[in-house]
Amino acid sequence: MDKRFEELLAGLLDDELSEVELSELTELVRNDSSRQAELQSQLEAAELLVLAQDELHTPERFLAGLRTANKAVPDGFAPFADVQKSKSSSFLSIAPVAIAAALILVFVFWISARSANSIATIRSVQGEVLWMGDGGSLSEPQPGQRITGGTIKTLSADAWSVVEFLDGSAITVVGQSEMTLAKDDEGRKVVTLNHGAVSADVERQPKDLPMIVRTPAAEIEVLGTQFNVDAEPLQTRLAVNEGLVRLMRLSDGETVDVAAEHQVVASIDQPEQLQAKPRGTAAFTWKSDVKSDMRHGIWVSDIELLAKKLKAAVKRGELTSAAAMKEYKAAVTFSDSGSVCATPFQESKWKLTSRSLILLTVTNRSRPTVITEDSTFRIRGTFDGSPDGSFTLGISTNHRSGGFDGKYVSEVSVTESGESFDVEIPLRAFRQVDTQLGMPPGQKELTAVWCVADGSNTKLRVSVAELLPGSAE
Amino acid sequence: MEPSDEETRKFETLVLQHHVRLRLFVRSLGVDADWVDDVAQDACLTAMRQWNSFDQSRDFGKWLRAIAANIVRNELRKEARRQRIMHTELAEILIKRQHHLSAKAVSLDEPLTIAAVRNCIGELGPKSQKVVEGRYREDLRAPQLAELLNMTATNVRQMLVRIRRRLRECVELRLLKEAADGQTL
Structure with a gap:
């Protein structure tokens, strides 16, 4: 086996390869x-080692997870429906079934025993939400x-x-997010x-x-307050509405105390000094930088986009290559204008329908953006x-000086x-997602x-999203 | 319609029997290590849904793996879900190769396989065992292991390649021997 291949193979199995490698x-x-055979053999051996060394990957746990996942599938899904009799009977050993059943019973008992140690309660659920307990099983969480x-x-x-949490502290997780809850050995909520x-x-x-x-970029220490956090892979934004919160940037350990009505952005790729800044006066207009x-x-x-259109026109014979090239060269600029596109995807394995989604954040501005009636x-x-030619425009809001609204x-x-399209939608045309x-x-x-937009063939592209001012500002 | 207890047991027994082989297969198609469980579960859920159309005289494991291969193929078509794959082009090559391969002769049934792996790990030298434990039990990466074991990260990675190669051979040999004479592993 040649040296370079072996080096790359070793790197791949250690998650260390760059895109170029x-x-x-x-x-x-x-x-x-x-x-190819060597690569597959290495991957298989790595998985065997995971199975042999990691107690989280037993077949019994896998089966327990499968049962929960099956239960969490929405109504209308009927596993094993109308089972046909097999053409030939297969030999079934009772022993493995009994062992598996006993192990699953032990597992269920273990989970039941743990429920006595609950640390929090799910108060409300809206939209597509999944819960993965620390046993690894997936389910759709229920209020209460x-x-x-x-x-x-x-x-x-x-x-x-x-x-x-049991002391009444409430965390609202919003939009496409993932949050893990725990209590550490010292009793702190994490x-x-x-x-x-x-x-x-x-x-x-x-x-x-x-x-x-x-978060991936920061650690925040809280003694009692109201605050909002946005976490991205490289930066975390903290906005404090009440009380005092201490934030530590993980890349260098620098800390900053953030008081009420202040915010801070901790970025692990921009090492400038951490500084909490006043949240500033409200802005009543906003224009996306998509x-x-x-x-x-x-x-x-x-x-x-233009290049794609020109290529298609050449392919259809509507334009010569030379004319397309001329038009392309005339249009080339160094400006950064563009749009954001969405392709259909499944939001979760539980929903078989596909959706196209474009999501724009508004909180990355120095001033809060405020909407009025x-x-x-x-x-x-x-x-x-889309068969009916319509899509949904949605907005997320916080209370003016508080938490999720x-x-x-x-x-x-x-x-x-x-x-x-170029449409204007007044705020009075919006309705609440949960109450309508x-x-x-x-x-x-x-x-x-x-x-x-719902549907597996929808193509949605947004070039501008804008908040136009109201008279109440 | 609710499944009968007998059908549920039958399906779950088959899943238990084919769990290891399914996971190895999914990983060998280039699925990221952290997503193997998820893709394997997707395959089993799909198999559940299609259980009534499955001819039970046929090879369940082969059917289950074909479903898993389809799931990975679909992943490659969907931009948003490619995070479960290590590298798109690499996975495409591995799927094509898998398609042309016949079923392997060695059975990988639980719990014999895991016992074989553990015995084979036991045959490794003390340093190799430490590397395996650090990497696969403690989830340490090569640079961390290198520091702990006073080696270079490159040496740790090369050692892991050799260990995995040896382990694969050792496990197959033990399982073949088991199949041939039924002796204790």
Whole structure:
């Protein structure tokens, strides 16, 4: 086995290869069956070692997880329905079944015993939400469900869930987010926000046992306060509404105390001094910068779009290559204009329907963006593939100086399928996701804007999302 | 319609029998280590749904693996779900190769396989055993292991390649021997 291949193989199995090295490895194995065999053999052996060394991967646990997953599938799914008799009977050993059943019983008993040690209760669930208990099983969480520890995933843009610790401290996890809850050996509440957004109302904690909120970029120490956190892979934004919160940037250990009405951004790739800044006066208008605001979707530059259109025109014989090239060269600029596109995907394995989703964050501005009853949203883009020509425009809001307020949606009808649209939707056309009621009066902070279209063939592209001012500002 | 207890038992017994082989198969298609469980579960859920159309005289394991291969193929088509795959092009090559391979002769039934793996680990030298434990029980990466064992990260990775190669041979040999004469592993 040659040295370079072996080096790359070793790196692959240790999750250490860069994209360039992965491509190099791919080229090395592309037409070489012996290298392919070696690669597969190494992958299989690695999995065997995982199974032999890691007690979390027993077949009994796998089966228990499968049973829970099957139960969590929505109504209408009927496993084993109308089972046909097999053409030949197969030999079934009773012993493995009995052993498996006994192990599963022990597992269920273990889980039951743990429920006495619950640390929190799920208070509300909206939209697509999944719960993975610390036993590894997946389920759809139910309001009132007591939980020991584990991970909650809000999968859809219109989803949220409120989890309340036994002392009344409540964490609302919003949008497409993933949060793990636990109590450490010392009794501290530990919330790990792997990605997404949470809003927290924390009751006073003992001085020596603060609540800890961890994100990929920061660790936040809380003694009792209201604050909101947005976590991305490289940066975390903390906005404090009440009390005092200490944040530590994980890349260098630098800490900062963040007081009420202040915010801070901890970025692990920009090592400038951490500084809490006042949240600033409200802005009543907002215009997206789709490239930097995008949290779900694919950014495409205008020039890339033009190139695709020209290629298609050449292919159809409507344009010569020379004319296409001339038009392309004339259009090339160094500007960063573009749009965000969405392709259909399944939000979770439990829902077989596909959706296209574009999600834009609004909280990455220095001032809070505020909506009033007279505000209007303007959306520009193209839309195709929906039978009824409509998609949903949604917004997430926080209370003006507090935590999560709610999510609101409005249907947007596009009359000409495949054509570009430019629509204005007044705030009074929005309704609450959970109650279907209109938006209550008063100012709210806008935190996210999203567009979602159902269907496996929908093509949605947004070039501009904008909040136009109301008269109440 | 609720499944009968007998059918449920039959299905679950088959899943227990084929669990190891399924996971190895999924991993060998280039699925990221952290997502093997998820893809294997997807395959079993799909098999549950299609159980009534499965001819039970046929090879369940082969059917289950074909379902898993389809799931991985679908992953490759869907941009948003490729995170479960280590590298798209590499996975495409591995899937194509798998398609042309016939079933392997060695059975990988539980719990014999795991016992064989553990015995084979026991045959490794003390340092190799430490490397295996560190990597697969403690989830340490090569640089961390290198520091602990006073080696270079490159040496740790090379050692792991050799260990996995030796382990695969050792396990297959033990399982073949078991199949041939039924002796204790």
